[in-house]
Amino acid sequence: MPTVRFTANIQRHVACPPRAVDGATLREVLDAYFASNERARGYVLDDRGRLRPHMAAFIDGRQVEDRQHLSDAVPPDATVDVVQSLSGG
């Protein structure tokens, strides 16, 4: 079961502890996580369900390709990191 971890900076707004959740794509994994933490969804995804412009996601250290549909495959034992892209310095 993949594990999802979130940037420390999001915790000030909404608690997002690391958790193992089901899913074979980034969309499935994040949907599973947000199912029990609905408020966090809007901090990571925009109202179209896309990764927010200044957020980034990594699957075992590899940056995801599909920011719109979140279709990147997530292996069963992977670690997904949801972080900020530090655009602007």
Place this chain on the structure above:
Amino acid sequence: MSTRCHVSTRKGLFTLERASAGWTISRVSFLGDNCTLAMHDPRSGDLLAALNHGHFGVKMHRSRDGGASWQEVATPVYPEKPPGYVPKTPVEGTPVDWSLKLVWALAPGGAGEPGVVWCGTMPGGLFRSADGGDSWTMVRSLWDDPRREEWFGGGADHPGIHSIVVDPRDPRHVTIGVSCGGVWITRDGGATWALAGQGMRAEFMPPERQFEPNVQDPHCVAQSAANPDVLWVQHHNGIFRSTDGGASWTEIEGVEPSAFGFPVAVHPRDPDTAWFVPARKDEQRYPVEGRVVVTRTRDGGRTFETLTKGLPQTHAYDLVYRHALDVDETGERLVFGSTTGSVWASEDGGDSWQTVSTHLPPVYAVAFEKPA
């Protein structure tokens, strides 16, 4: 007279209180976070604050205890695009993304409709809540109007609705200001809309299109509470006034030191009295000659006074955004705040000003608490 004022800034929401010695900062909410706008609801006492976290997006919070505690509430959500929809390409070249970028206007509904709140957004959305912000519904009649797709950003990447005024005589009569998309009016609570703005002039357009209502850039629309048929607009190209509810507009010319600016406030008891905070015109945007001044008319725009007492008159480069000037319910107390973090207050209708702070974060908006 109002004794509380909320100042929305790049680094939090600051509450000002009128103590015996003058205005002081009594509370800071959301310190460190980008608070773009706040609204006090005179019917319930609720405060609504819009935050824009950058990485984490736009969020709305509500306080029901005067700002002592806050709860996150719903954020307006744009609809799904219809299947096969092909967006129009506006002037700035990028089709509108159906996704919330900014909460740019918040206005309580009428006295007889508790819980109703209007919300204007970028890009070009108008939302209505019937439950004080617990949920929002997009006003589709406006969004689906094909003329909405012709709106374009005025200095921003997206067009937006920044002004919402509700007629105190009839809450179904709502007037909005769009940059850039002119002035729109509904008289049936948002079911249908009329594009108003005859007489407005958009210098930034080719000559043959300068008087089209849908290309106008009204930076701020303010309605007279005393006579709601009187509307004032600080427009990109100058100052305009309507005495027929926005159907037609007259340009007020010859205003010194400049007719360019963002905010306008109207006296609650006198439709002929209005205040503006001018700046050098659009391509530069700083106080003329580095002097912060407020201009005031008391005769419907025939003449203007330049008010300077208590305001910095050398090397001051404070720009005042469209929501950053407010007048209280008496017309005596005014507050304005600037991009360089200065806040000034007046208690004599603008004749003189006291400095509240010169080192707040950049100010986006000020809002007095006013009685219902």
